Amino acid sequence: MEWTTTLRGFDEAFQAGGKPRDHYSPVIDSLGRLTKQKIKQREDLVGLALRNQGITFNVYSDQEGEEKVFPFDFVPRIIPGFEWKKLEEGLIQRVTALNLFLQDIYTEQNILKEGVIPYDLIYTRGEFRRELLGITPPGGVFTHVVGTDLIRDDNGDYLVLEDNCRCPSGVSYVVENRQLMQRTFPELFTKYKVAPVRNYPDMLLEALEHSGHSFGPRGRVVVLTPGRANSAYFEHSFLAREMGALLVEGPDLIVEDNIVFVRTTEGRHRVDVIYRRIDDPFLDPLVFLRDSILGVPGIISAYRAGNVAIANAPGAGVADDKAVYPFIPDAIKFYMDEEPIIGQVPTYMGLRPDDLKYILDHLDELVVKTTDGAGGYGMLMGPMSTKEEQEEFRKQIVDDPGHYIAQPLIQLSAHPTYLDAEYKARRVDLRPFALYGDRVKVLPGGLTRVALREGSYVVNSSQGGGSKDTWVLEDE
Amino acid sequence: MLLTRVAHYLYWMGRYIERAENTGRQLQFTYDIYLELSGIAPKDARSEWRHFLKVFPAGDAAPILPQARSSVLLAFANSYLLDPKNDVSVVSTLGKARENARAVNETLTREVYVSINDTYRRLNSLSSVGFSDESEAIDYVTELNRDIQSMLGAIELTLTRDQGWCYQKLGEAMERTNRTVGVMAARLPSLMNDVEADAAPVHYAKWRSLLTNLGSLENYRQLNGPRFTEQQVISFLLFNAGAPRSVLCGLKRMQGYLNQLPKESAGLSLARKLIGKLAARLEYDRDEILEISDLTPFLMEVSTSLNRAHDAIINADTEF
Numbered sequence: 001m002e003w004t005t006t007l008r009g010f011d012e013a014f015q016a017g018g019k020p021r022d023h024y025s026p027v028i029d030s031l032g033r034l035t036k037q038k039i040k041q042r043e044d045l046v047g048l049a050l051r052n053q054g055i056t057f058n059v060y061s062d063q064e065g066e067e068k069v070f071p072f073d074f075v076p077r078i079i080p081g082f083e084w085k086k087l088e089e090g091l092i093q094r095v096t097a098l099n100l101f102l103q104d105i106y107t108e109q110n111i112l113k114e115g116v117i118p119y120d121l122i123y124t125r126g127e128f129r130r131e132l133l134g135i136t137p138p139g140g141v142f143t144h145v146v147g148t149d150l151i152r153d154d155n156g157d158y159l160v161l162e163d164n165c166r167c168p169s170g171v172s173y174v175v176e177n178r179q180l181m182q183r184t185f186p187e188l189f190t191k192y193k194v195a196p197v198r199n200y201p202d203m204l205l206e207a208l209e210h211s212g213h214s215f216g217p218r219g220r221v222v223v224l225t226p227g228r229a230n231s232a233y234f235e236h237s238f239l240a241r242e243m244g245a246l247l248v249e250g251p252d253l254i255v256e257d258n259i260v261f262v263r264t265t266e267g268r269h270r271v272d273v274i275y276r277r278i279d280d281p282f283l284d285p286l287v288f289l290r291d292s293i294l295g296v297p298g299i300i301s302a303y304r305a306g307n308v309a310i311a312n313a314p315g316a317g318v319a320d321d322k323a324v325y326p327f328i329p330d331a332i333k334f335y336m337d338e339e340p341i342i343g344q345v346p347t348y349m350g351l352r353p354d355d356l357k358y359i360l361d362h363l364d365e366l367v368v369k370t371t372d373g374a375g376g377y378g379m380l381m382g383p384m385s386t387k388e389e390q391e392e393f394r395k396q397i398v399d400d401p402g403h404y405i406a407q408p409l410i411q412l413s414a415h416p417t418y419l420d421a422e423y424k425a426r427r428v429d430l431r432p433f434a435l436y437g438d439r440v441k442v443l444p445g446g447l448t449r450v451a452l453r454e455g456s457y458v459v460n461s462s463q464g465g466g467s468k469d470t471w472v473l474e475d476e
Numbered sequence: 477m478l479l480t481r482v483a484h485y486l487y488w489m490g491r492y493i494e495r496a497e498n499t500g501r502q503l504q505f506t507y508d509i510y511l512e513l514s515g516i517a518p519k520d521a522r523s524e525w526r527h528f529l530k531v532f533p534a535g536d537a538a539p540i541l542p543q544a545r546s547s548v549l550l551a552f553a554n555s556y557l558l559d560p561k562n563d564v565s566v567v568s569t570l571g572k573a574r575e576n577a578r579a580v581n582e583t584l585t586r587e588v589y590v591s592i593n594d595t596y597r598r599l600n601s602l603s604s605v606g607f608s609d610e611s612e613a614i615d616y617v618t619e620l621n622r623d624i625q626s627m628l629g630a631i632e633l634t635l636t637r638d639q640g641w642c643y644q645k646l647g648e649a650m651e652r653t654n655r656t657v658g659v660m661a662a663r664l665p666s667l668m669n670d671v672e673a674d675a676a677p678v679h680y681a682k683w684r685s686l687l688t689n690l691g692s693l694e695n696y697r698q699l700n701g702p703r704f705t706e707q708q709v710i711s712f713l714l715f716n717a718g719a720p721r722s723v724l725c726g727l728k729r730m731q732g733y734l735n736q737l738p739k740e741s742a743g744l745s746l747a748r749k750l751i752g753k754l755a756a757r758l759e760y761d762r763d764e765i766l767e768i769s770d771l772t773p774f775l776m777e778v779s780t781s782l783n784r785a786h787d788a789i790i791n792a793d794t795e796f
Contacts (some may be wrong), residue, residue, distance in 0.1 A: 052594045242583035
């Protein structure tokens with residue numbers, strides 16, 4: 001079967017002349033021998049398993065609120081062990097620094113005092129919670145779970161595109177994708193030594209219990225979900241089941257005397273650790289959004305009193321704000337006295353006058369993002385945009401420059417992807433998941449998201465993206 | 477440890493799965509008996525569908541009984557299997573069971589969720605198309621009933637026997653017992669009035685229909701042989717604690733599940749009291765009940781007590 005490598009940028013699987021990279025050869029060889037009919041049968045099996053097991057996400061913009069299957073592409077993304085080792089070190093460094101940064105800005109604020117990051121930048125971020133100043137969370141950890149989005153530039157160097165320090169999602173697909181691959185393409189695994197990912201729920205539980213260890217040898221952990229309508233509900237349910245934890249909604253919890261309890265058929269039981277999958281504004285109507293019905297009144301007060309650990313800690317979102325992102329390499333140097341192991345994308349900030357001028361002069365070349373945007377929404381992809389779209393953005397940027405950043409368009413690496421009975425090159429990113437318990441640990445691999453539409457750079461599930469199984473090879 | 481909200485969802489999941497099973501099965505058996513009677517007693521044959529409508533009241537969504545014999549099954553199958561506007565259709569009830577299961581997915585096994593989800597999805601995909609002929613409908617209803625049995629098998633084989641299990645089975649037993657009472661209330665009056673007038677085949681067919689609709693024909697025959705007498709059938713359906721769809725069996729099951737649930741709850745205590753009183757009445761007033769010429773008021777009384785017990789169970793989750 002034909003494999004195309006037509007896109008510009010780095011190709012994950014093929015060298016410049018079209019020859020497969022060594023670590024991809026066995027997979028390309030095996031898949032190349034499968035007939036279209038055989039592949040169709042296996043794809044049907046995958047589709048059936050996804051639908052029957054309810055491995056779905058909800059799209060808010062969908063009028064019917066219907067559950068969608070997150071498209072799965074069976075051509076695995078493969079990362080050699082040596083390459084992963086460096087990435088892992090870089091992620092541990094970055095997550096450690098993000099946590100130190102959060103500890104600092106909510107207490108001493110040394111990084112602000114030293115002028116490394118401007119005060120007004122932090123204090124104008126919506127995700128910076130002044131209500132939480134002076135509070136160190138139980139266990140001292142702010143970012144128990146971090147999903148860092150990585151891309152590769154034309155040379156194949158990994159770059160951090162953004163950090164996700166609030167409620168990063170997608171890890172359930174990492175585990176389920178591996179299960180699907182093992183069931184439908186078992187022969188591919190015989191040729192590789194692939195690092196397992198099935199133990200993620202155990203790693204997560206260990207990290208969560210560690211944050212609640214001051215409450216007893218095994219703190220009672222619950223997973224707090226906004227409910228079935230949430231786009232990531234499958235994941236909430238999956239993680240609760242796999243950890244053996246209770247999946248609770250706001251009304252299942254009650255706070256009395258600054259202690260959080262869960263309502264059970266046998267009365268109330270104390271809760272020590274809340275793995276919340278609800279954003280800060282909805283967490284506590286007494287502190288944040290008053291009309292939130294998803295949260296728990298009094299939960300922040302219990303957190304402030306040190307009676308419950310919340311993962312990730314409230315206020316952690318400021319660390320992944322797109323306006324703070326350009327300062328993270330400086331933060332790594334400031335707190336750890338180290339050079340960043342993984343680079344990041346050059347970023348122009350609307351709040352800097354020189355950068356603003358550059359952004360406005362180069363709208364047709366840059367990718368412009370709002371500082372609090374997510375999911376691929378609120379973006380201008382300059383090179384693909386129309387004059388009208390650019391002018392619309394220009395007005396918005398001039399109105400509120402601090403709300404925008406811009407970056408050069410990075411090609412994103414390409415990866416063979418099976419579409420319409422052919423192997424085509426499509427752009428991918430990678431979201432590895434790091435957990436912070438007694439120390440930072442990174443799950444090998446992560447979620448590879450793929451832009452299924454031809455020419456697209458947007459890999460988000462809500463905008464036509466799919467996912468792949470990601471293999472980290474263990475060194476012999 | 478079980479969340480009160482989860483208990484509530486599991487209870488309803490049990491009720492809805494049982495309701496879907498009842499609707500599918502009774503649709504199939506009503507059609508069988510309709511075919512059997514339509515040659516020899518067309519009026520009685522059509523009455524079978526009227527009984528069905530009484531047991532599964534669907535309001536405005538209920539189909540109008542067609543005159544043409546060949547259209548009857550299609551009308552009922554399209555309405556009672558596939559019509560989402562019909563609240564008691566299998567697609568509606570299974571959809572609700574699935575929503576409840578989805579809300580507590582983390583407490584179920586994969587096998588249980590997959591069987592519910594798979595059956596619902598296939599049914600739902602048909603609902604926009606509908607059945608085009610009778611044989612397609614009858615094949616499908618047979619397959620559906622098998623799928624629901626597999627679903628119940630997955631529940632039986634894979635779920636832990638804990639409080640969640642008790643709530644789920646409590647819902648199932650409540651629905652089943654209520655349904656038995658409902659079928660008896662709908663069918664007994666005409667059976668008892670017409671017994672003299674009916675020719676033997678019709679007489680047997682109608683009693684057989686009552687038992688098959690309650691999935692109890694084989695069990696009855698094992699105990700009583702091939703003959704049907706009013707006393708024996710009523711006695712079997714009300715008092716036989718070993719027959720899975722008898723009223724007493726349902727009450728005993730509910731007592732068993734309720735006794736394993738927390739004693740502190742006032743709602744559950746009330747449910748225990750109501751179910752206990754009903755069970756005692758059936759056990760100790762058997763002869764007195766069998767002498768009642770019109771059982772309808774008695775059955776209504778049982779139904780009212782069951783509904784009160786249901787309310788008490790449902791409200792128990794707001795106590796803490």
